Amino acid sequence: MFCPVCNGIQSLHISCSSCNGAIVDCGRSSDLTGPYAPYEQIEVEPLISDVQVQESSSCKHLLYCSTCKQTTEISVTEW
Ligand SMILES: [Zn+2]
Numbered sequence: 001m002f003c004p005v006c007n008g009i010q011s012l013h014i015s016c017s018s019c020n021g022a023i024v025d026c027g028r029s030s031d032l033t034g035p036y037a038p039y040e041q042i043e044v045e046p047l048i049s050d051v052q053v054q055e056s057s058s059c060k061h062l063l064y065c066s067t068c069k070q071t072t073e074i075s076v077t078e079w
């Protein structure tokens with residue numbers, strides 16, 4: 001399994017749901033650490049086994065709209 005967006009095979013063409021403008025892929029959300037993270041990461045115990053299955057088959061990307069100054073997280077299905 002690998003993420004086609006991280007590997008440059010596929011690019012994200014998603015427009016902002018608020019302003020319909022182009023939004024920028026900021027990369028994997030798991031790569032973002034420190035003061036620039038858009039929100040605090042909350043450690044959650046994996047109580048449900050389905051969660052782990054989903055984590056292994058999708059790559060979370062952060063998208064940023066410079067117009068709305070908002071970040072959106074999307075899941076890219078891995079191949
Ligand atoms: Zn990815």
Ligand SMILES: [Zn+2]
Pocket residue numbers: 016017018019020021065066067068069
């Ligand atoms: Zn926007």
